[in-house]
Amino acid sequence: MNTEFSLSSTLKDKIKSDQAHVAVVGLGYVGLPLALTVHEAGFQVTGVDLNSDRVAAINAGQRVITYLAEDRIATAVASGRFGASDDFAAIRAADIILICVPTPLDSAGDPDLAYVRKAGASLSAHLQPGQLVVLESTVWPGATQTVLRPLLENSGLSAGKDFFLGFSPEREDPGNAVHHTNTIPKIVGGDDPVTRDLLKTFYEKVVSQAVPVDSCAIAEAVKLVENTFRTVNIAYVNEMKVALDQMGIDIWDVIPAAATKPFGYMPFYPGPGIGGDCIPVSPVFLSWRARDVGSALPLVDLARSYTDTTPATIAQRIIADMSVKAGVAAAQARVLLLGVSYKKDIEDSRVSPAIAILRHLEAAGVTVHYHDPYFPVMPLTRDDPDLAGRQSIDLTAGALAGYDAVLVTTDHTHVDYALVAEHARLVFDSRNVFDGRGISIDRDKFTKV
Template sequence: MDNLAQDPADALARRIAERTAVVGVIGLGYVGLPLALAAVRAGFSVIGFDINPDRVARINAGEPVISHLDTAGMRAALATGRFRASTEMDELGTSDAILICVPTPLTPQREPDLSYIRATAADIARTLRPGQLVVLESTTWPGTTEEVLKPILEATGLTSGREIFLAFSPEREDPGNRTHTLSTVPKVVGGDGARARDLADALYGAIVARTVPVSSTATAEAVKLTENIFRAVNIALVNELKVVYDAMGIDVWEVIEAAASKPFGYMPFWPGPGLGGHCIPIDPFYLTWKAREFDVATRFIELAGEVNRGMPRYVVERLALALDRQRGRPLGGAQILLIGVAYKRDLDDMRESPALKLIALLEERGAGIAYHDPLVPEIPPSRAHPGLAGRRSVALTPEALRACDAALVVTDHDGIDYALIAAEAPLVVDTRNALARHGQTGEHIVKA
């Protein structure tokens, strides 16, 4: 038996350095697919795994699957012969490095749901072999890699740090951000031991511009939560300031913009109709849940969640008040046209979008709802609002705007004609300051 066979870590390190290692990426969504393509560009052969056969077929055919993704880049990766997608988890045994990019949602009781991680770990365990590196990228509570993933994999008889190597490297994807892309954002890497950390560091170091090694997987898991909790708390702060300043007749957007002129000691965050996306509304509660194990209170995090979750109701009340004052009519029976329903500007992503909660609240109050979103032609199914699935976007026409009692701007896509909205809608309630940013003013435009 040669030295390479005796030392799986050295053998894997050599394959990574020579770009002969095969990388498997599990979960071809907003995180996994860009990561897979970046690994191909770095010179690796990549197999992308996903349980959705339609998505796999579309990827292999070079068809668009994510609105902001460079489809031409995906086709270029396919053309190299070093990338393909698969639904066959038994092929995981052919991968030298396996990167896990699966969802980590909350249960209806707002507790961590690690079912996707556990199911993925079981899939990996069936074909696990010596010399494989397994890296979890999914955001989760500190300790998940060692307490959940490691026992499932070591139940095969293979030992972490000796035959197999485990690491955690949190995804830092910002969908739609053209300035800070996956390859340019530093990658935090923590391992279950130094050998695992060094192997993961070598792999990601070949894919991204810079890595940031840390002392453990738990530290790396805590880094990701800290980043998103920072955002959640500061967004909650400006959402609360919005309510306070509105009561004083002060425009919070003007305040923030002026405050941002200070070159030190301040960072602008912007209010909105509520939190959306796969990170900020969810990730902080992974830490609050884990903190209970140590009998530690997380008051800032929980208060921030309370403030942010209350924003849709605040918007509804502002809309009801504006209808009463400017249109002389109640919210019940009013026709409301939502402008934008995706959770973020210029994306088609509906995950945790506050628009879904707004539609539900408005319909509870008796309002009639239509929506326009050029990127979301049809509302997809969601666990929290299954009854909204299948609703379709209407065209943004003068007739549609004149027919509504109010237009409610929820998502400020760049491609929307805000001048038309200002000219034709009898009342506009703007949760994003979008009309002002596009030079539209008027007494019938109300910020919320």
């Protein structure tokens, strides 16, 4: 019996009998829900994260992500089969290692795999024969094999022989009340049949469906194609919103009517821009890789450019309208943003268009405050450390009267929009919350942007 077959057979038996020990590297918005889902599927799980405060909070059963069920982390910890560590040595005891670290853009706007490289280097010091390593972070096609694999093989072990290496792109949608980690099909890619079989066997125990593809590169491309599709369509609908507005047509009336067509159309909705760690990043990775191999994606690049300018366009519209409608210059203006999250009902401000709008307004001299029930105080973040400590203002009639304009940037559920409609001087709505919820508002002071 060859070594590869023996190691894979042993691991497969452990997976089938729920005896495999799983380590999840990175306990953020992707890694922590995945770790909990794997645990709830019957496996022992150890989460690894270098943030010792977060590790301590998780081990104390604290609800570190608000949209998770209140007692979900505490219940997992109390089982004795779920815990967290800030020491990479914890992966020695694991049979399966899932890497869920950030892959942002660098200061030049190019793909930044520094976290993947750091994770790979740290893992190589503790890698054991027979382990299955799966990268879930967004990367360009080919990165698992050309970036991560050499780092892991610095351990002296060979991928496909001594350990198994695959890619399965995360499809987490923070705060989604319908689709959860365990109900979303998982793409699994490996460069050999043995690895693909192990990936399929494991993920089928955790999620509703595992979808094997023939290589890591194919799986990597799947994630980028999915998100780039959304980027292009968001750019399209935002551009259409502006054009139709000039024709005196509200796109929010057009979309539901168009969506009645049972084929050939999928509704996308306008907004203040794109946010999160996926949609703004994936098309950049894909376009960068296309140029790297001598190709190009001009349509994608144009869509990216358009979505990147949306927050600035909205900020300029607000400044212009305040000047015309209220006679207030930017340097004297006060604006309240409703929401800093990039999407509703979550405490996630990564690449938030609301923050981009805030920066454009402040650069023009506008005084900007915000109200967001998910950010009573802005935390220290990777992207916006200078905003740490800013506080959400209380939403009262008196407070609203003190601003020249209010802009809805995030359509959180639990915000008193009726109060805003009654007491704000000017209201700008980038999310269709007033008409969408049937909230009456004086049209002389109301603008959709």
